[in-house]
Amino acid sequence: MKASTRTTNSRKRKSKEVGTKKRTPALVRTPTSGRDLALPKSEPLPSSGRPVAVISGERGTALEYASICVTGGYDVALWSVHPPVEKKDLPERITASTIPPRSASVALELTNVDQGGKRKNIEHLDRALAPDIAILSSSLTVSASEQASWITGRHRLVGFAGLPTFGNAQVVEVAPTVHTPRQTMQVARVFFRSLGKDVELVQDRVGLVSARIICQLINEAAFALQDDIALPEDIDTAMKLGVSYPHGPLEWADRIGVDNVVAVLSALQREYQEERYRVAPLLRNLALGGTWWRRSAVESSTEGQS
Amino acid sequence: MFKYVGVIGAGTMGAGIAMAIATCKSDVYLYDVNDTVLRRAVERIKSDLKKGVQKGKLTTEESLSIIERIRPKTHLPDLSPSDFIIEAVVEDLRVKRDLLRRVEEVVKHGTIIASNTSSLPITSIAAGVKLPSKVVGMHFFNPAHIMKLVEVIRGDRTSEETIHSTMAFASSLGKTPVIVKDTPGFIVNRVARPFYGEALRIAGENIATYAQIDRICRSVAGFAMGPFELMDLIGIDVNLSVTQSMYDQFSGEPRYRPHPIQKRMVEAGKLGRKTNEGFYTYDEFKKTKVEGSGN
Structure with missing residues (x-):
């Protein structure tokens, strides 16, 4: 109880500092459990009464998380989603706007590929949102610490693994920066818990854990395909039957998106300056040729080589 | 036939x-x-x-x-x-x-x-x-x-x-x-190398513990077993020798470079389940993981 009061007071203080007098941040009920949630109260979408999660970033991941947040009891405000979403196609409780919403309980930034765009989004969110609103940002291709260095409210940024298609996993990898105070970490924990997820706290390094391993598996499969050692479908079959992988690495690339895979690998190569993270040229060419890996693209690229 | x-x-x-x-x-x-x-x-x-x-x-x-x-x-x-x-x-x-x-x-x-x-x-x-x-x-x-x-x-x-x-x-x-x-490691042993190699690097850099990496691989990615529990099962010495063989056959390609952690464990005789000690420790009698090991 004491802790809650302290949190509220400190938020009030911070609100005052930046002159957001109208907002009176307070603890709100979680959408799911009804327990006290350390998320500040947002202005809900008209007449809903639910907390709002603002989501920006690449469309696939943004829509995936939007759906998870809605299931978790949030209203979602999409902003700066690329490629843009058609408002008329959005389900109930998800809205899209062209300016960053001023009021939200939490912000999710899910850009992995376009790092210039990511920086703009983070800077915009920092300017637009009250200073006590946490920005939870995918830190697979730029470390959370680097992202925090772009903004004045560096205390509010927490990194996490926002790789497309992994949003529904039971566990989420969360990486605080050196600036992240315990309070912001608590917000991140409570938020992910309200989505039904367990938080695995890891160190802030590009690629984090699962994305680094999976993208390197895909890279090795792409090198193997490029070396023409086997047919693409046989590479996938071998990994599923030989070592029980949940997906063949090439079809996994298809699910995640080759552009995301290349972005993670390129970030690892930038970070470590090591040859081992060199992206297979075939993979890079596929990413440049089109956003998504298609089996037909793989086949045409290896045509006539057998 | x-x-x-x-x-x-x-x-x-x-x-x-x-x-x-x-x-x-x-x-x-x-x-x-x-x-x-x-x-x-x-x-x-x-x-x-x-x-x-x-x-x-x-x-x-x-x-x-x-x-x-x-x-x-x-x-x-x-x-x-x-x-x-x-x-x-x-x-x-x-x-x-x-x-x-x-x-x-x-x-x-x-x-x-x-x-x-x-x-x-x-x-x-x-x-x-x-x-x-x-x-x-x-x-x-x-x-x-x-x-x-x-x-x-x-x-x-x-x-x-x-x-x-x-x-x-x-x-x-x-x-x-x-x-x-006919290329080193064929498909499976080659494509699977990063599963162990990256996991060892992540642990080596102290980004996450063995147990955390295993949990993440199971719960996030959907692998049946995490890399460290799998290496313990296969035998850390066996896994190292495959990696070493790939590294040698590919003339020192950095993607297959064995990790010092693995080499040290083999030298220490910590070979996994068969010695009751690897990335985790195992109860000698029950043959189960000791709670809290791997962290």
């Missing part, structure tokens, strides 16, 4: 392969130079079949006829009626190469000789025989009578006909064969 199949080497892989073949109605000559190893292999097959009967996967009659079809041999010329040969002896190039030369002398002219190898080049194994076009790789996965995958390896001199027959034979055993070029 073939009436008689010769299996050479009655270790874990040889016994599993013999069982898979006998289950599919071929007679198997199971050869080993060591009579004790051979007897042990037959006992192991009997015990596996018994378990199968208990689980209702086959009848007692079926299990008896499978055992009857496996004929233990300690004399290599006894394999002469074989229509197809699979060798599964120790992973040593010189041993395999010499064996193939001797086998070629005793079998019918033109009999296909398949080598079950996970790491040696088929082209090198076939170097000493008169008919390298009849030598092919057949990489089974352990346990061979259960695992569906067979990598069929095309050596530089393997003929198309040999590949075709081997694929058909593997399919007749109920396996899913895939054709792969």
Whole structure:
């Protein structure tokens, strides 16, 4: 109880500092459990009464998380989603706007590929949102610490693994920066818990854990395909039957998106300056040729080589 | 598909392969130079079949006829009626190469000789025989009578006909064969390397603990086992030797460079479950992970 009061007071203080007098941040009920949630109260979408999660970033991941947040009891405000979403196609409780919403309980930034765009989004969110609103940002291709260095409210940024298609996993990898105070970490924990997820706290390094391993598996499969050692479908079959992988690495690339895979690998190569993270040229060419890996693209690229 | 199949080497892989073949109605000559190893292999097959009967996967009659079809041999010329040969002896190039030369002398002219190898080049194994076009790789996965995958390896001199027959034979055993070029690690051992290598680097940089990485791989990515619990199961020494072999065969390609953590553990005798200590510690009696280890 004491802790809650302290949190509220400190938020009030911070609100005052930046002159957001109208907002009176307070603890709100979680959408799911009804327990006290350390998320500040947002202005809900008209007449809903639910907390709002603002989501920006690449469309696939943004829509995936939007759906998870809605299931978790949030209203979602999409902003700066690329490629843009058609408002008329959005389900109930998800809205899209062209300016960053001023009021939200939490912000999710899910850009992995376009790092210039990511920086703009983070800077915009920092300017637009009250200073006590946490920005939870995918830190697979730029470390959370680097992202925090772009903004004045560096205390509010927490990194996490926002790789497309992994949003529904039971566990989420969360990486605080050196600036992240315990309070912001608590917000991140409570938020992910309200989505039904367990938080695995890891160190802030590009690629984090699962994305680094999976993208390197895909890279090795792409090198193997490029070396023409086997047919693409046989590479996938071998990994599923030989070592029980949940997906063949090439079809996994298809699910995640080759552009995301290349972005993670390129970030690892930038970070470590090591040859081992060199992206297979075939993979890079596929990413440049089109956003998504298609089996037909793989086949045409290896045509006539057998 | 073939009436008689010769299996050479009655270790874990040889016994599993013999069982898979006998289950599919071929007679198997199971050869080993060591009579004790051979007897042990037959006992192991009997015990596996018994378990199968208990689980209702086959009848007692079926299990008896499978055992009857496996004929233990300690004399290599006894394999002469074989229509197809699979060798599964120790992973040593010189041993395999010499064996193939001797086998070629005793079998019918033109009999296909398949080598079950996970790491040696088929082209090198076939170097000493008169008919390298009849030598092919057949990489089974352990346990061979259960695992569906067979990598069929095309050596530089393997003929198309040999590949075709081997694929058909593997399919007749109920396996899913895939054709792969004779390159280090073939498909599985090569593509799987980053699963261990990256995990070791992540742990080495203290980004997450062994137990965390395993949990993340299971819960986020959907792997059946995390890399560290899997290395403990396989044997850290076995895993290191595959990585080292890949690194050497690819002339020092950095993607396959073994990690110092793994080398140190092998030197310390921490080999995984078989020594009750690896990335985790294991209860000697219950054979289960000790709570909190790996962190």
